[in-house]
Amino acid sequence: xxxxxxxxxxxxxxxxxxxxxxxxxxxxxxxxxxxxxxxxxxxxxxxxxxxxxxxxxxxxxxxxxxxxxxxxxxxxxxxxxxxxxxxxxxxxx
Numbered sequence: 001x002x003x004x005x006x007x008x009x010x011x012x013x014x015x016x017x018x019x020x021x022x023x024x025x026x027x028x029x030x031x032x033x034x035x036x037x038x039x040x041x042x043x044x045x046x047x048x049x050x051x052x053x054x055x056x057x058x059x060x061x062x063x064x065x066x067x068x069x070x071x072x073x074x075x076x077x078x079x080x081x082x083x084x085x086x087x088x089x090x091x092x093x
Contacts, residue, residue: 008074013066023059026073026080032058034082037070 018026027035032055036043042065046053053061062068074081074089081088 013069013071017063017066018069020059020063023062023069026075027055027059028080030080035062035070037068040065040067042068 033048033052036048036052036058038049042061043049046061052058058068070082072081072083074092076092079092081092
């Protein structure tokens with residue numbers, strides 16, 4: 001995206017974890033399953049595919065393990081793109 005002239009603010013969740021407020025703003029009213037990283041051990045251990053957590057439970061789990069949040073998260077105004085969605089990222093430009 002930077003190659004296309006987009007200005008990005010990068011954040012390393014490991015060094016600067018998201019706060020609960022930031023996480024709630026990112027998730028908004030969307031379904032929590034859209035925000036879960038299906039490749040993490042926690043996702044598999046808790047069998048979230050078959051038994052998705054409630055939004056509240058998922059937020060608590062993400063705050064403990066930020067890897068559970070699908071990345072990258074790209075925000076532009078009210079638009080969001082999660083994961084490596086090339087078409088979605090092009091639409092943001």
